[in-house]
Amino acid sequence: MTDETTPGVEDDAGVETALRAGLEEYDLSPEDVALLESGGPGEAEEGARAPLPVLAVVGRPNVGKSTLVNRILGRREAVVEDVPGVTRDRVTYPASWAGRDFTLVDTGGWEQKVEGMAAQVAEQAEVAVELADAVMFVVDATVGATATDEQVVRLLRRSGRPVVLVANKVDGPRQEADATELWSLGLGEPYPVSALHGRGTGDVLDAAVKLLPAVSAVGGASPVGGPRRVALLGRPNVGKSSMLNKLAGSERVVVHPTAGTTRDPVDELIELGGRTWRFVDTAGIRRRVHLTRGADFYASLRTQAALEKAEVAVVLLDASEPMSEQDVRIVSTVVESGRALVLAYNKWDLTDEERRHYLEREIERELVQTTWAPRVNVSAMTGRHLERLVPALDTALESWDTRVPTGRLNSFLGQVVAAHPHPVRGGKQPRILFGTQASTRPPRFVVFATGFLEAGYRRFLERRLREEFGFTGSPIELSVRVREKRRR
Structure with missing residues (x-):
């Protein structure tokens, strides 16, 4: 033989x-x-990485959310000042407690107007809760339950998410009585905590970790067998919504010259190259999260969630304009997330030979670490070369699975x-x-x-x-x- x-x-x-x-x-x-x-x-890993459970820290401004986040992380990560509405660069952090890994979301740090604060906080908390598996609701025990706190409580009850009530700023036995008064909120036992000094944080973390599922129910890659999930990313007004509309063959999402029209990720099943893909048009990522406020702040959170659920990201870059720091940072975000990557240079029809020469120089200088990413030159407005996305997506996903x-x-x-x-x-x-x-x-x-x-x-x-x-x-x-x- x-x-x-x-x-x-x-x-x-x-x-x-x-x-x-x-x-x-x-x-x-x-x-x-x-x-x-x-x-x-194994089979589970080949299908999709199990997403870590998400714990959101919510509450009114200046109740000590960021201080508590820093205490949980064991380092000074979130910006803390003794004024309401302090902003920060980052809002999601990898965290661990008692052998459990999870994602911690700090929902504080947006600027507020005194008028209508309760309504705004409730709206913002709603988004945070939507993206979480469990919630830490932080209340200032020295102030007691306010009308705004009670409005957020109603929201938490409607959400059905498990909640741990944190009575913060209980620095000693004298404030214990303040904490017990928070039973009136109807969320169960209030855990007396001093985020500043670390008092009681272990007990409240034990309680929170028990509420987290083994695998997140709000994030993660698409299951095996479904349409491949593609996130459209890019800075505001780069043409993401125009591309989705052209691919869908209809005015699926609002397109306007004003940057930042899109707030929520919009899912759309697209027939492309003879197959069905699930595209997500995401809100444009701003320069820095700490420069965003209100709805824009939470649009950035939703964009991150969309990326976490995607398998491959198409990052749109405006070929007609010089590459910006934002563009480079968005590409880096995709790489750090571990998702496959395709670079689409939009508005190619608006570039002349001179601009294309300088663009090549910019790519060599700014994207030297991602020369491995497929590149497609397209026009979302006219639909030119959009069909070239398919082989680029296939190549990237095949490599991702190799x-x-x-x-x-x-x-x-x-x-x-x-x-x-x-x-x-x-x-x-x-x-x-x-x-x-x-x-x-x-x-x-x-x-x-x-x-x-x-x-x-x-x-x-x-x-x-x-x-x-x-x-x-x-x-x-x-x-x-x-x-x-x-x-x-």
């Missing part, structure tokens, strides 16, 4: 077996062993390291022991090594991975686990 095994595949398998056997001499954690035995991502066989990966790493070994530092030269792909969507690689690999060398490995295996349109992540030989 003839052996039809491909020589290259057989060689790769031999390399993998030999290197895996060599790992037995090193101290490996249970997580290492589980990773090596899994052989890569899995490299472990044997092939280690043969490749061996060749690369032999030709370009890590520089010697401090008399030592780290050696790569083994590599495996931990997951897809996006592709994540884990390399076991005898020492720390410098950032420059990791970027070199990432560049070579792209040269060898493609990954056009998908970010890839490379992490290093340093392991020492087992002591005998």
Whole structure:
């Protein structure tokens, strides 16, 4: 009988077996062993990454929400001042408590007008609750329940979301009585807390974590088998709504020269390239969240939620204007989220040869870290070249789903390291022991090594991975686990 095994595949398998056997001499954690035995991502990971549960912190201005957020995070992240309406750059943070990872959303920091404050707070809290699995409702115990607090309570009851009532600014036993008065809100036991000093925060976090589901019910990638989900991103007035209308063949969303017309993400099933796609037209991302207020502030939150639910993002850039800091930051946001990426240069029909020359220079300078993203030149107004989105989306999603066989990966790493070994530092030269792909969507690689690999060398490995295996349109992540030989 003839052996039809491909020589290259057989060689790769031999390399993998030999290197895996060599790992037995090193101290490996249970997580290492589980990773090596899994052989890569399982069915759940291939389908969609389980989104982390979301905990929102809501309440009136100046009740101590940001102070509580900083206390939960264990660092000064949210801006805190002793005035209502302080703004900040970031509103969502990765957090962890008692072994549970979750996403923390700080909903404070928007500017308020005294007139109609209760109605505005209720409207803003509604959006925050909509995007959360559970809610921390913060009340100033020294002030007591106000009419605005009671309005938010009615909203929370209608939402059906589980709520933990936080009685903040209880700095000592004397304020305990103030906290007990908040039973009147009808949300159950008020937890007395001093976010400033840390008093009681452990108890309220224990209660909040118990309310969080294992997997978020409000975010996450689309399930397997449904239309691929595409988020349209870009700064205000770049043409996102015009593109969605042209793709849909109707005036699906409002288009107006005024920037920021779109507030809520609008889902639309689009027939493109003979297939159905789910497009989301998102509110334009402003320069900084701390420069937004009111509805715009929460439009940015909804945009982030849309990106979290997407598989691939099409970032629209205005080809007729110089590339801005906003454009670069939006691209970076997509990469950091781990979503596949396509760059669409809109208003191409408005660019002349001179502008196109300068645009190429801008791309080389500003987007040097994302040269792997497919690029499509389009006109949302006329519909020119919109059909080119399909092959670009297909390429990006295919890369996003790509899995490299472990044997092939280690043969490749061996060749690369032999030709370009890590520089010697401090008399030592780290050696790569083994590599495996931990997951897809996006592709994540884990390399076991005898020492720390410098950032420059990791970027070199990432560049070579792209040269060898493609990954056009998908970010890839490379992490290093340093392991020492087992002591005998």
